Amino acid sequence: EVQLVESGGGLLQPGRSLRLSCTASGFTFGDYSMSWFRQAPGKGLEWVGFIRTKAFGGTTEYAASLRGRFTISRDDSKSIAYLQLNSLETEDTAVYFCSRLRWGSGGFPDFWGQGTLLTVSS
C-alpha cells in the first residue's frame, strides 16, 4: 500500500527557516517524481513544485513566486522527499501536502499524504 507521511510543520516566526519531510513507503521511491502542494486556510490548492527522479537528472521545477525561497530535494536511500522553506512569510501559512507523481519526469499526482500544517506568525 502506497503511503506518504508529511512531518515537520509547526508554528514559526516570520523570517525563520524550516524543512518539511515526506516519508514514503509501499513503492519504489526512486522510480517516481515527488511533488509538494499547499493549501492556505479556507483556500484552494496551490502547486509548490516537484523533483524528478535521478534517471531524469533529479531536477526540479517550482512555482515562480516561490523559487529562490523554497527548495525540494530527495534522499532515495531513505525514501524521503524534502521541502526546505526559507525566509518564511505569514502568507506561507498553509497545510503542505506531498504527492507522488505518476512519471519519473513529472506528470500528475496519484497518491497524496495527509498534510502537515505550517503556521507562520509573530
Next chain:
Amino acid sequence: DIQMTQSPSSLSASVGDRVTITCRASQDIGNYLAWFQQKPGKAPKSLLFGASSLQSGVPSKFSGSGSGTDFTLTISSLQPDDFATYYCQQYNTYPFTFGQGTRLEIK
C-alpha cells in the same frame, strides 16, 4: 500562467442526482488534466488523469471528458460520500495550476 476556471463554484444536488462540473483552461493543454476530490480537513484524492482515465480504485460513477481547453467531470448517482469539493489541475505547462474548486453540497 495557464488559468483554470471551474464552474459552477458551488452546486447543490440531491442523493441520486447526476452532476457535471466544467473546467476551462486559458490555453490548449491537450488532455493533460486531472481531477481531485477533497473533503474538509482531508488530503485531496486523485480521481482522473489524462482528462478521462480513472485512477485505480475510483468507481466508474466518476467520468471525465474533454481536450484542448474545455473539460467536464460528471458524477452519476450521487451518494452522501460524494459531497465534497472538486478541483481540476493542468499538468501540461509549468507552473501546474488548479481551478478554484467546486463545492458540491447536499440539497
